[in-house]
Amino acid sequence: MNMKTIRIAAALGALLLTGPATAQETLRVLLEGHSTSDSLKALLPEFEKQTxxxxxxEIVPYSDLTSKALLAFSSRSGRYDVVMDDWVHAVGYASAGYITPVDKWMKADTALFDAGDFVKSYADTLRYKEHYYGLPVYGESTFLMYRKDLFQQYGIAVPKTFDELAAAAKTIKEKSGGNVAGITLRGAQGIQNTFAWAAFLWGYGGQWIKDGKSAVASPQATEATNAFVNILKNYGPIGAANFGWQENRLVFQQGKAAMTIDSTVNGGFNEDPKESSVVGKVGYAPVPAQPGNHAGNSGALQVHGLYIASASKHQDAAWKFVSWATSQQTQMKSVELNPNAGVSSLGAINSEAFTQRYGAFKDGMLDALKNGNAAYLPTVPQATQIINNTGIALSQALAGTKSIESALQEANSRNDKALSR
Known part of the structure; x- marks a missing residue:
């Protein structure tokens, strides 16, 4: 046991000395449906005993999380003391005053908080107007996951461009007689399809916002959307237009698709014998980009944090929970409990347990994090509206109810109205 771990263990023991007022407190915490949350819930008895x-x-699906949080926040009811969400949505919470800066606790209560233990890019992301608004509980980048055995069988090189990606998907679908989809991607409307599409957007030289205006109808965005729609409709699995994170991950893990572009945390599921039928068969590579277009920027950098509600009447206790949940010791236990490659603790990432479970993709994950694009999704207070508007356009394009050009133009107009507010 190293000295840092000893210090954290001692700090946990010291929390037993918390005064009577704290002992009477109850925290209400809203968590995202994720392996991180499953681990935290399993470890809660330790926190309750120690403090x-x-x-x-309360754990809810990611698709329901933000609307539930906003309903509670806007009522100023203090229904939740702590909320978990990704920064794309939380920057709006910070702008609206729904969550409170945590700077004061970061300086005053370091019993469990260790700034040097976080992946730096994760911690730095949770800043708005020079204040920290939460602590990172998990993060992720994206990479291309592909079936090494099928690529070898069919003589396919790892794609480096989206043209090569489409060619590889076509070859696999044809040579497998349609038994294996060439690629699977998230297609469900909203954050799901925009998350997958953003890789194409950046890889084709586009961006979300340019000079303060929406850029989702630019020539680059249009070309990216054509590529996204065509590859998914022609070489994707049936029903992909309705796939969220879980559906997409399961299709790949079950061996029904040869490629996917998705979160680095998915590697933990791919390599888990309890979860996956493709253990040891998956290769991990950077997200493709068209020649000369933002090479290296087509991979995400997404951070999910724990935030303290401004309306909470138990903010000091909430900080204790937030700092405990994100501590090295808790995250190291989380690695053991569930497929959780997205831990934000450097100590957990560099632990023997992490390497044993996730060694097959650890190096690829760290490279992806190093090169991840923090602007992969919009990081403005209007991000939720922009994502929703663009997600509708992508769904219309996938369904063929509108042309790609008209769907993007309509989304662009709505995004500009949101940005002007």
């Missing part, structure tokens, strides 16, 4: 603080944890 005397009771925690009521």
């Amino acid at each position: 005397g603080i009771h925690v009521q944890a």
Whole structure:
């Protein structure tokens, strides 16, 4: 046991000395449906025993999380003391004053908080107007995941451009007689399809916002959308237009698709014998980009944090929970409990347990994080509206109810109205 771990263990023990007022407190915590949350819920008895603080944890699907949080925040009811969400949505919470800066606790209560233990890009992302608004509980980049065995069988090189990606998907679908989809991607409307599409957007030289105006109808964005729609409709699995993160991951893990572009955390599921039928068969590579267009920027950098509600009447206790949940010791236990490659603790990432479980893709993941694009999704207070508007356009394009050009133009107009507010 190293000295840092000893110090954290001692700090946990010291929390037992918390005064009577804290012992009476109950925290209400809203968590995202994710392996991180499953681990935290399993470990809650330890936190409650160590602090005397009771925690009521509510876990909801990611698709329902933001609307539920906004409903509670806008009522100023203090229904939730702590909310978990990704920064794309939380920057709007910060702008609206729904969550409170945590700078004061970062300086005053370091019993479990260790700034040097976080992946730096994760911690730095959760800043708005020079204040930190949360602590990173998990993060991710993206990479291309591909079936090494099928690529070898069919003589396919790892794609470096989106043209090569489409060619590889076509070859696999044809040579497998249609038994294996060439590629699977998230297609469900909203954050799901925009998350997948953003790789194409950046890889084709586009961006979300340019000079303060929406750029989702630019020539580059249009070309990217054509590529996204064509590859998914021609070489994707049936129903892909309705796939979220879980559906997309399961199709790939079950061996029904030869490629996917998705979160680095998916590697943990690919290599888990309890979860996957493709263990040891998956290769991990950078997200493609068209020649000369933002090479290296087509991979994401997404951070999910824990935030303290401004309306909470238990903010000090909430900080104790947030700092405990993101501590090295808790995250190291999380690695053991569930497929959780997205931990934000450097100590957990560099642990023997992490390497044993995730060694097959660890180096690829760290490279992706190093090169991840923090602007992969919009990081403005209007991000939620921009993502929703663009997601509708992508769904219309996938369904063929509107042309790609008209769908993007309509989304662009709506995005500009949101940005002008």
